[in-house]
Amino acid sequence: MDIEFSAEDLTFQEDVRTFIKENLPAGMEMWTKRGEWFEALRKKGGWDVAKWPVEFGGPGFTPTQRYIFDMEMGRNSTPPQLPFGVGMLAPILMNYGSKEQQDRFLPGIRDGSVNWCQGYSEPGAGSDLANLRTRAELTEDGKHYIVNGQKIWTTLAHIAHWIFCLTRTSSDGPKQEGITFLLIPMDDPGVEVKPIITLGGSHSVNEVYFTDVKVPVENRVGEEGKGWTYAKGLLIHERTGLAGIQNSVFALEKAKANAGTVKVGDGTLMDLPRFKNKIGELEAELMALEFTELRSLASVSAGSDPGPESSIMKLKGTEIQQRISLLNLEAAGIYAAAWGNEPIGPGFAKAATGGYLGGRATTIFGGASEVQKDVIAKNVLDLGS
Amino acid sequence: MDLSYTDEQLLLRDSIQKFISDKYDISERIRITASDEGFSRENWSAFAELGWLALPFAEEDGGIGGTSVDTMLLMEEFGKGLVVEPFLPSVVMVGTAISEAGTTAQKAEIIGGTIDGSLISTFAYAEEQGRYDLNNVVTNARSDGDFYFLSGAKSLVLNAQSADKILVSARTSGDSTDAEGITLFLVDAPAEGLKLKNYPTIDGLRASEVSFDNVKVGKADIVGPLGGAAPIIEKITQRAILALSAEAIGAMEVLYQDTISYTKQREQFGHPLSDFQVLKHRMTEMFMEHSLAKSLCMKATMLEVQNAEDAKRTIHALKFLIGKAGRFVGENAVQLHGGMGMTEELRVAHYFKRLMVIDSQFGNADHHLSEFIS
Numbered sequence: 001m002d003i004e005f006s007a008e009d010l011t012f013q014e015d016v017r018t019f020i021k022e023n024l025p026a027g028m029e030m031w032t033k034r035g036e037w038f039e040a041l042r043k044k045g046g047w048d049v050a051k052w053p054v055e056f057g058g059p060g061f062t063p064t065q066r067y068i069f070d071m072e073m074g075r076n077s078t079p080p081q082l083p084f085g086v087g088m089l090a091p092i093l094m095n096y097g098s099k100e101q102q103d104r105f106l107p108g109i110r111d112g113s114v115n116w117c118q119g120y121s122e123p124g125a126g127s128d129l130a131n132l133r134t135r136a137e138l139t140e141d142g143k144h145y146i147v148n149g150q151k152i153w154t155t156l157a158h159i160a161h162w163i164f165c166l167t168r169t170s171s172d173g174p175k176q177e178g179i180t181f182l183l184i185p186m187d188d189p190g191v192e193v194k195p196i197i198t199l200g201g202s203h204s205v206n207e208v209y210f211t212d213v214k215v216p217v218e219n220r221v222g223e224e225g226k227g228w229t230y231a232k233g234l235l236i237h238e239r240t241g242l243a244g245i246q247n248s249v250f251a252l253e254k255a256k257a258n259a260g261t262v263k264v265g266d267g268t269l270m271d272l273p274r275f276k277n278k279i280g281e282l283e284a285e286l287m288a289l290e291f292t293e294l295r296s297l298a299s300v301s302a303g304s305d306p307g308p309e310s311s312i313m314k315l316k317g318t319e320i321q322q323r324i325s326l327l328n329l330e331a332a333g334i335y336a337a338a339w340g341n342e343p344i345g346p347g348f349a350k351a352a353t354g355g356y357l358g359g360r361a362t363t364i365f366g367g368a369s370e371v372q373k374d375v376i377a378k379n380v381l382d383l384g385s
Numbered sequence: 386m387d388l389s390y391t392d393e394q395l396l397l398r399d400s401i402q403k404f405i406s407d408k409y410d411i412s413e414r415i416r417i418t419a420s421d422e423g424f425s426r427e428n429w430s431a432f433a434e435l436g437w438l439a440l441p442f443a444e445e446d447g448g449i450g451g452t453s454v455d456t457m458l459l460m461e462e463f464g465k466g467l468v469v470e471p472f473l474p475s476v477v478m479v480g481t482a483i484s485e486a487g488t489t490a491q492k493a494e495i496i497g498g499t500i501d502g503s504l505i506s507t508f509a510y511a512e513e514q515g516r517y518d519l520n521n522v523v524t525n526a527r528s529d530g531d532f533y534f535l536s537g538a539k540s541l542v543l544n545a546q547s548a549d550k551i552l553v554s555a556r557t558s559g560d561s562t563d564a565e566g567i568t569l570f571l572v573d574a575p576a577e578g579l580k581l582k583n584y585p586t587i588d589g590l591r592a593s594e595v596s597f598d599n600v601k602v603g604k605a606d607i608v609g610p611l612g613g614a615a616p617i618i619e620k621i622t623q624r625a626i627l628a629l630s631a632e633a634i635g636a637m638e639v640l641y642q643d644t645i646s647y648t649k650q651r652e653q654f655g656h657p658l659s660d661f662q663v664l665k666h667r668m669t670e671m672f673m674e675h676s677l678a679k680s681l682c683m684k685a686t687m688l689e690v691q692n693a694e695d696a697k698r699t700i701h702a703l704k705f706l707i708g709k710a711g712r713f714v715g716e717n718a719v720q721l722h723g724g725m726g727m728t729e730e731l732r733v734a735h736y737f738k739r740l741m742v743i744d745s746q747f748g749n750a751d752h753h754l755s756e757f758i759s
Contacts (some may be wrong), residue, residue, distance in 0.1 A: 003687035280758035
């Protein structure tokens, strides 16, 4: 047992750092030069799709390299990628899609020219996702599905070109069966998107309505009725990515810097023991969580399952994200209340309020924390149904 | 980076697990703690024969050449069995001091005697006015010719009643809280002017209040530089914290697993307790606290072995987390066992008390959190 990176891994780390230094757009260019950044990553040898396997153009990182890569990217707060295509749909297509579907959809996912959204949750199917009711009925000629129903909490549906959907093709048997995975273009006249404004004032989620949408059978991924199995694999993918440890390391440093600018008496907020203690607790827990991820990676690279530790990543990671956002909110003081278009008070205040409110979602989406605990109790601790 | 144990280490772990499952169930532990010395000399000899007492010592000193990683492995298993033999004071604490700073003669005598099981030693460092400040040393060593005369009092000296040698921190110069001016002395026990007030600890160990009234020691009994013991004491403390943390990890594992088994078989309201979601979630949280603390224990231990710059800070974070996790897991294990958790009959109570004591030693959670953020 030893904690040092091998010489190869250290070289790799240096390579990633140099790459970031040379290519990361600074300041406001972060938004205007996103395209160049991802192009540079692609040219570097598949770094734009770091988690994809080599046969689909990924870099073939070892688990340790992936850890280093995520760490350096997260700590430098590099431009994020929308997760739906690259991170969520692509692995499904690679594992269960046809060759035609892979050739048709993966290039657009990779170069970012086609935006995807995820059509899972419904008004009656949240944590109990398998309860979904959006119907897909095969036409008599067997060439199309006719889709009717409603999805909700659909992130970025308003800018998506396509939606990958779980639909019900049969109501016989257990509710996990009879679910089919369909790819549907958003420009179909039967698809309607209605915005939902969340409590942080932002528009990122939507309702999506399907009325007699005609979907060719070529757009079905895998077999009819097997969609739940495919999606479950994807949910695990989604959950491991949701811990956001490296982003939290960055966010905590930023929260400290913010608090350091807030004057309290002769010092700053960082001099208040109560505030400082909270930072210390978070830092210690984050350190422990980060190493837990390494333990899980180590099991994977030794050829075993990720290990029971991996199950706690999303649960604990999102809790930590929320606690960091709370530090910023507290640091904003009275300015936590200000909510106009013009910035009021310290520069970080508006984002602090929005971040705290918006961040409440992290323990709800991708399997609410309470559901995660049920899953760990059942699968890891063998605690009954 | 490699987070797995070697084949030799896995064999060692198997042998410790076998020993504990064969010879160390809770009734045996209770029997041992009620004996005169509060531990088993027979077990101690067995540890020596199995090579466990040689584990962290360098090969040139007659040891096996292990590191804190090996100690972690051993202490985690000891934690699962709640082993009471004086491994921590003898091997980890005094062993570290002599390995790091002892003379050839001291190494031959102390390390040699520790490895073959013939010598028991302990470290007297804590003083009542000092709380968790390691540099707060009032016990005084007066120089007179070729000798030093120690006077003062030390608290909670583990297994002092059984110790052949007591390592003592004493002030040879400076003010009572100066880092400079502290010296380590090896005192033979018994000795003239050395008085022990022995008592049991709540977790089944033995300790003593030790007083020194002009106890005479020679210059050859000084360990390390005169007045320069602070870094050695810090090293001893770090190793002791790592060892205790690993022990706590083992104890927490037993607690959350015992709680799972108990709630599965105990029925109320016509259901096993484990059917109730509020209890399932609590046990999930216990498991999580254990996993996270274990991760940090591994990290801190490896950093210490590597002598890394951030080892010290990470050890502060670790002891904080061990205190917090240990409290959570321990209290909830008792809570979920209901009335039975309050009895001495089930082992839960014993593990709970051990975790309670571990938090109080070498700085509790609050202390280490302040050190961590300072």
